[in-house]
Amino acid sequence: MYQFKGKEYPCCASLTMGIIGGKWKTVILFHLRDKALRYSELRKKMPTVTERTLSLQLKTLEDDGIIKRKVYTPKPPLKVEYSLTDLGKTLKPVVQSIADWGVFVVEEQGGPTV
Amino acid sequence: MYQFKGKEYPCCASLTMGIIGGKWKTVILFHLRDKALRYSELRKKMPTVTERTLSLQLKTLEDDGIIKRKVYTPKPPLKVEYSLTDLGKTLKPVVQSIADWGVFVVEEQGGPTV
DNA sequence: CGGGATCCGCCTAGATACTG
């Protein structure tokens, strides 16, 4: 049994998936892997996600201590940037290998435009 | 846009997650990472999964060409073994890094029994 | 032994409208 943030997981692999699993979280982490991004910048990089879902996933990642949210303006219009925490940075190799495999598979079978 | 098995993904990372995402698939792949296992052996290693879900996830992974199913007996009681395909073996580094991070996190914060 | 069939609950995520 593995535990993290009060949740229990039957396997070390499922713990990680509990944190970065779901349809969008790895995509968010992938885009934040080497620079902070504003909310609107993330939306541009993820055109098919809804505002609500993006917002929810960001909050979940923040609660899990993977990303941090920094507000720059005291009053609207707000400027908010998201970036990886130190813990989040330890996920970079994981996210990278996930992303690499996606590229690998597309290049292997079928190929993209090649 | 990335494609695999007729499905479209907005990001290379989401493609991979489309294949190994979900609550159980990485756990299955983790247990199959270096040896073939029977259905009942997988169940023992994953006590909290239901038969239906395990069966469903195995079939999905098989359809995606990640694992293969080999039947050894012509009549019941059946002996069936699951193992990684060549494509599935290319996922081993990904699954390994996912599993490693789970172990890392547990050791970092809180620690297990230590 | 290794599942398939059925039924169902819950959570994830989508659509849309609205606000500090």
Next chain:
DNA sequence: CAGTATCTAGGCGGATCCCG
């Protein structure tokens, strides 16, 4: 600009029973 509120649906996964 960066979200929140509400409502909804679809699918994942659980429980149970049954069959080759």
